[in-house]
Amino acid sequence: MLNNTIAAVEDGRQPLLRHLEPQAPSPRVINRLEVIFEELVSNIVRHGFKAGSDQSIVVVAAVRPGEIELTFEDDGVPFDPLAVAPPEPFTSLETAKLGGLGIATVRKLSASVRYEALAAEAQPRILGGRPFRPRNRLTVSIATST
Amino acid sequence: MDVQHTDLGDVRKITLAGRLDSAGVDLIEIRFGALIVPVGKHTVVDMTEVSFLASLGVRMLISTTRALSRKGAKLALFGATPPVMEIIETMGFNDIVPVVASESEAIAYVTE
Numbered sequence: 090m091l092n093n094t095i096a097a098v099e100d101g102r103q104p105l106l107r108h109l110e111p112q113a114p115s116p117r118v119i120n121r122l123e124v125i126f127e128e129l130v131s132n133i134v135r136h137g138f139k140a141g142s143d144q145s146i147v148v149v150a151a152v153r154p155g156e157i158e159l160t161f162e163d164d165g166v167p168f169d170p171l172a173v174a175p176p177e178p179f180t181s182l183e184t185a186k187l188g189g190l191g192i193a194t195v196r197k198l199s200a201s202v203r204y205e206a207l208a209a210e211a212q213p214r215i216l217g218g219r220p221f222r223p224r225n226r227l228t229v230s231i232a233t234s235t
Numbered sequence: 236m237d238v239q240h241t242d243l244g245d246v247r248k249i250t251l252a253g254r255l256d257s258a259g260v261d262l263i264e265i266r267f268g269a270l271i272v273p274v275g276k277h278t279v280v281d282m283t284e285v286s287f288l289a290s291l292g293v294r295m296l297i298s299t300t301r302a303l304s305r306k307g308a309k310l311a312l313f314g315a316t317p318p319v320m321e322i323i324e325t326m327g328f329n330d331i332v333p334v335v336a337s338e339s340e341a342i343a344y345v346t347e
Binding site (some may be wrong): 096098099116117121123127128135178179180182183185187190191193197198 | 258290298325330
């Protein structure tokens with residue numbers, strides 16, 4: 090469970106890598122996992138959370154044949170990042186638009202990405218001693234045979 | 236994340252070391268820009284010790300290169316490791332900013 094600071098990226102990265110160590114993913118897969126983790130957690134903290142709030146992200150890693158699946162649930166602003174049009178490819182330095190690079194990169198590095206909006210009235214889970222009512226769930230799978 | 240600079244004649248060389256993730260960019264972005272843009276020299280950036288690159292790092296590199304180009308100077312990166320290069324290519328960054336193998340190639344590019 091990650092809290093509402095940019096340090097959450099590093100706080101979560103190391104335990105994630107330790108959890109996946111027994112699977113001995115290749116360096117390429119590890120890098121993809123780390124980039125996806127960085128992009129999604131930092132985006133949620135920067136854009137989905139209110140500064141200083143106790144909002145949280147829960148990340149679950151599941152290993153399946155041929156893939157690793159990461160599920161991110163957060164109680165930030167309801168937002169479907171997959172509904173945003175990907176940025177245009179870069180054609181020149183002057184015209185390069187820098188928004189949306191993170192989620193576009195996640196889509197390219199993963200085998201699949203899916204988003205679910207979660208109901209506000211759902212029964213909360215108790216995590217870290219407080220109720221957690223996630224509003225967003227993003228599930229990303231990364232091929233391990235890459 | 237660390238940033239150092241040196242001058243190779245008329246070319247400024249910037250050496251980055253560490254992770255260009257959100258925290259790393261927050262730490263060095265202002266200094267990185269200040270070492271390059273006001274100076275206005277052709278610049279090469281040594282990426283050999285950069286172990287990780289994400290979108291905020293790419294944004295920092297593009298913004299700085301753009302600001303420098305408006306002063307008539309060029310910037311090239313060199314020495315990116317395979318994991319960093321995968322992200323550079325995935326984002327298409329090398330379509331607009333040159334990323335070459337060696338320091339000498341980077342210097343040749345910016346001074347031609």
